[in-house]
Amino acid sequence: MKKYIFKRILLGFLVLAGVVTITFFLTRILPSNPAAQWVGPRATQEQIDAATIKLGLDKPLTVQFQTYITNLLQGDLGVSLRSKQPVINELKSYIPPTFELVLISTVFAVIIGIPLGLYSAKKKDKLLDHFCRFFSVGAVSLPTFWVALFLQLILYRWLQVLPLGGQIDARLKLLYEIPKITGMLTFDTLITGNITLFVDALKHIV
Secondary structure, three states: OOHHHHHHHHHHHHHHHHHHHHHHHHHHHOOOOHHHHHHHHOHHHHHHHHHHHHHHOOOHHHHHHHHHHHHOOOOOOOOOOOOOOOOOHHHHOOOOHHHHHHHHHHHHHHHHHHHHHHHHHOOOOOOOHHHHHHHHHHHHHOOOHHHHHHHHEEEEEEEEOOOOOOOOHHHHHHOOOOOOOOOOOHHHHHHHOOOOHHHHHHHHHO
């Protein structure tokens, strides 16, 4: 077991190293110029050259990669070309909603999956068992984004019972002050006791 865990951890590090390396070199060989993106479409050549030096793009590729890895190991993910803000700060705003999505989806999976699994085992080869088996195999076999698009088509376009995206209805943002406690909207609205916002946030996260 220890040997297996060690192999999995080692494989994970190798995959991570491969992804980091490929991502770095892809951004360097693509036709787009990061320095030009940094200064904007109306920048002069002098401004682009200055940005190239500032971003370290004038250095050899090996030196750039070494600097990239060193900064990455220190937790420095660089600066966003779009917002000019540190990437780590950009990611921080997405961590609570992502954790919220994972947590709630796990709760839904446990609440729905375990009872259905137990009932299917009890009623083996019955109609519900066949339905659950077909649904579970189909959900696992199909790409996740296909399933998501299919559910959006049914629940949003046809039935119109759930919103398409976002975290909260735009109209409710005008009527209520959106609480910002944990960064997880369903929990924040529940903590503050705003049931209207909680229900809407729950619909969006579904």
